[in-house]
Amino acid sequence: MGKTSAATPWQNWARTAHATPRSVAHPRDLGELVATVRAAAHTGLRVRAVGGGHSFTPAAVTDGVQVHLDAIDALERVAPQPDGTTHVTVGAGIRLRALNTLLAQHGLAMRNLGDIDKQSIAGAVSTGTHGTGSRLGGLATQVVGARLVLADGDVVEVSPTRHPELFELARLGLGSVGVLAAVTLEVVPAFRLEAREEPWPLDRVLDELEGPDGLVDGNDHFEFYWFPHTRRALTKRNNRVPDDVVRPLSPVRSWIDDELLSNAMFALTNRIATLVPPATVGINQLSSRALSARRYTAPSAEVFVSPRRVRFREMEYAVPRESVADVLAEVDAWIEASGERLPFPVEVRFAAADDLWLSTAHGRPTAYVAVHQNAHLPYTRYFTAVERIAAQVGGRPHWGKLHWLDSEALARVYPRLCDAQRVRAEADPGGTFSNAYLDQVLGPVPHDERAPRAA
Numbered sequence: 001m002g003k004t005s006a007a008t009p010w011q012n013w014a015r016t017a018h019a020t021p022r023s024v025a026h027p028r029d030l031g032e033l034v035a036t037v038r039a040a041a042h043t044g045l046r047v048r049a050v051g052g053g054h055s056f057t058p059a060a061v062t063d064g065v066q067v068h069l070d071a072i073d074a075l076e077r078v079a080p081q082p083d084g085t086t087h088v089t090v091g092a093g094i095r096l097r098a099l100n101t102l103l104a105q106h107g108l109a110m111r112n113l114g115d116i117d118k119q120s121i122a123g124a125v126s127t128g129t130h131g132t133g134s135r136l137g138g139l140a141t142q143v144v145g146a147r148l149v150l151a152d153g154d155v156v157e158v159s160p161t162r163h164p165e166l167f168e169l170a171r172l173g174l175g176s177v178g179v180l181a182a183v184t185l186e187v188v189p190a191f192r193l194e195a196r197e198e199p200w201p202l203d204r205v206l207d208e209l210e211g212p213d214g215l216v217d218g219n220d221h222f223e224f225y226w227f228p229h230t231r232r233a234l235t236k237r238n239n240r241v242p243d244d245v246v247r248p249l250s251p252v253r254s255w256i257d258d259e260l261l262s263n264a265m266f267a268l269t270n271r272i273a274t275l276v277p278p279a280t281v282g283i284n285q286l287s288s289r290a291l292s293a294r295r296y297t298a299p300s301a302e303v304f305v306s307p308r309r310v311r312f313r314e315m316e317y318a319v320p321r322e323s324v325a326d327v328l329a330e331v332d333a334w335i336e337a338s339g340e341r342l343p344f345p346v347e348v349r350f351a352a353a354d355d356l357w358l359s360t361a362h363g364r365p366t367a368y369v370a371v372h373q374n375a376h377l378p379y380t381r382y383f384t385a386v387e388r389i390a391a392q393v394g395g396r397p398h399w400g401k402l403h404w405l406d407s408e409a410l411a412r413v414y415p416r417l418c419d420a421q422r423v424r425a426e427a428d429p430g431g432t433f434s435n436a437y438l439d440q441v442l443g444p445v446p447h448d449e450r451a452p453r454a455a
Contacts, residue, residue, distance in 0.1 A: 010050070010066060013118075014313050015375060016402065017058040021048075021066035028071045030147075030155065030181050037179060038153035040065040041432045047151075048435055049179045051120030052095060055127055055400035056314055058437040059174055067179060069093030069122060075102055076182060085186050087144060092122035092180035100301040109190045112136040112221070113304040122180040125171055127400030128360055130368070131304060132223040132349035134216045134321075137361060140172040141354050145184030148177065151432035155181070165423045168357045173420065174399055176438055177427040192245065193221075193303040196237045198293040202226055205233050206325045216321070216350050221304075225345035226328065228335050229281040232288035234345070238303050249296035270310060270374045273343035280341035312344060315383040316370035316398040317390035318360035321350065324367035330389045331369070340382050344372035357416035360396045370401070399441070407443035417442075 003026045011018045022045060027033040040047045045064035053060065060066070073094035079087040086108055090099060096117040103109050112131040119129065121139075130138030145159040148170050156178075158167035169177045205224050208215050215222045221238040269287065273280040319327050328348070335342060347370040351361045360366060371386050373379035383402060387395075396413050397403035411417045421443055428434070431445040439445075 010053075010060075012053040012055060012060065014054075014056045014311065016056050016313060017061050019058075019061040019063070019066065021062050022064050024066045024068065026068045026071060030072070030149075033067070033069075033072065033149055033179060033181055034153045034155060036065065036067060037149050037151065037432075041151050041153070041430070044430075046434060047179065047432055049092075049122065049175055051093070051123030052118040054116060054119045055123065056402045057400055058435065059127060059400060060123075061435050061437065063435075069120060069179075069181075070095075072181060073098065077184075078106055078108075081186075085188055087184050088187050089145070089182055089184040090121060092147075092183050093120050095120055096124060097305075100305075103187055104190060104299065104301070107190050108187045109300050110139070110142060110185070111188045112139070112142075113301060114139070115304060115306045116308055117301070117305045121183050121185075122175075123400075125183065126173060126175050126180070128172055128358070128398060129400065130349070130351055130360070131221065132351065132368075133221040134350045134365065135220075135352050137352050137354040137356075138172075138359060140356055140359065142185050142187070143171040143183055144186045146170040146180055147182035149179045149181055151178065151428050151430060159184075165419070166427060169420060169423055169427070172356050172358050172399075173424070174438055174441070175433055176420075176424045176442060178433060191240050191300050192243055192297050193238045193300050194241045194245065194247070194295070194297045195303045196235075196239075196293075196295045197291075198235050199288065199291040200224075200233055200235050202231045202233045205235060206328070209325070223347065223349045225347055227284045227288040227345045228332070228342040229284045230288045232285075234288075234291055241297055245297055247295065247297045249294065249298070270343050270376075273341065274374060274376045277341040280343050283343060311375040312372045313375060313379045313383075313402060314370055314372045315379075315386060315402045316347075316368055317386065317395040317403075318351075318366045318368050318398070319390055319393050319395045321365040321367045323393040324348065324369065327367075327369055327389055327393060327395075330392075331371070331386055334385045334389065335382075338381070338385070342382065343374060343377075346371055357420050358399070358414060360398060362396075362414065362416065368398075370398075406440050410441055 008024050009020050025036045046062050047065045048060050048062035049067045050060040070093045072091040074091045076089040114129050114131050125140040148156050158170050219237045223236050225234045269283045349368045351366045353364050354361050394413050425446050
């Protein structure tokens with residue numbers, strides 16, 4: 001059997017969620033995972049799987065059995081498809097960094113990624129992780145099949161044609177209907193990106209967002225970072241280029257930009273801002289003007305992913321794409337009126353509309369506004385204000401990032417939430433996979449019966 005240990009305190013990366021589960025399980029294969037789930041359900045214990053701990057919410061918290069899937073990370077199958085894509089099945093515990101390396105070894109890649117690769121694939125898709133690109137969806141839209149362990153220990157293979165309603169919550173459902181054991185992804189031939197990073201005036205960015213040749217639709221992937229207390233932004237335009245276009249970033253420049261400036265110096269300026277809040281405005285003004293343009297090519301995953309070593313807390317809201325400039329204007333006005341001092345930039349990304357029940361981009365082209373605060377500074381007042389501003393345009397919170405909405409509020413912005421609640425109740429009537437966060441955002445499981453069963 002895989003290792004099972006007694007109560008071990010756990011906390012997530014951001015230090016915003018803590019738990020002391022009854023036991024911690026490390027199953028080595030599907031059989032041990034099934035046995036773990038069956039044993040927990042038999043004794044009335046809740047079960048939650050945990051990956052890299054990069055969710056800012058208590059999504060992985062449990063007072064029962066915490067399951068680590070790290071050992072269930074093998075490549076199972078590589079299946080080329082007639083349309084030129086490939087279906088790849090991997091163990092659900094594989095981390096994105098390892099997955100990207102594995103795909104590259106087979107000449108393959110994810111068509112889009114976020115900017116952190118520490119998460120497990122199960123955690124990333126289950127919480128709605130996404131990248132940027134107006135013609136592309138989040139990671140869950142790349143899932144075409146999954147293997148799911150249900151509360152009674154049954155193993156089901158789900159897809160758009162096999163148990164399609166379970167599939168909806170298997171690919172994006174916070175682990176509410178079972179534990180993912182394997183995920184099948186639709187991937188593409190490996191590709192290179194040209195990265196163009198340039199500081200721009202914020203007003204120019206907002207003026208040039210839209211239109212066929214605008215920043216959003218005129219690039220494969222576009223995002224920008226706005227520095228509060230300034231009218232400056234860092235723009236990032238990433239576009240596919242032929243494999244023979246090679247313009248590498250020198251190791252020295254890479255170290256200066258990504259390690260010295262983006263991590264070491266950023267950590268230092270955040271410490272100064274924490275100790276001397278009035279200095280924040282000057283720091284942001286200096287930081288936004290110290291950035292220099294750079295342009296290089298690299299394999300896609302190397303461009304998408306950036307090192308993030310400064311600990312922070314984050315809230316991200318998905319808003320209708322056409323509302324993003326108004327939302328930023330209101331956030332800016334609130335910041336200046338509030339007296340808050342914010343050393344972290346605001347990140348803005350874009351995604352295509354999709355039809356996943358619980359996707360933040362369900363049914364509408366979407367802009368994402370992510371606000372951050374250093375882990376040593378208070379964030380509640382700032383995040384509450386942003387949540388109130390986003391609510392005015394029907395904003396939807398990222399499932400894995402901080403927010404305070406409940407199922408009643410979420411039902412007003414997710415037209416298929418009622419379907420998700422129904423399928424969850426049918427798949428897990430005893431609440432084996434529940435916790436307080438799931439009960440908050442999805443509502444309690446009806447007829448929740450978690451009393452220990454007789455042997």
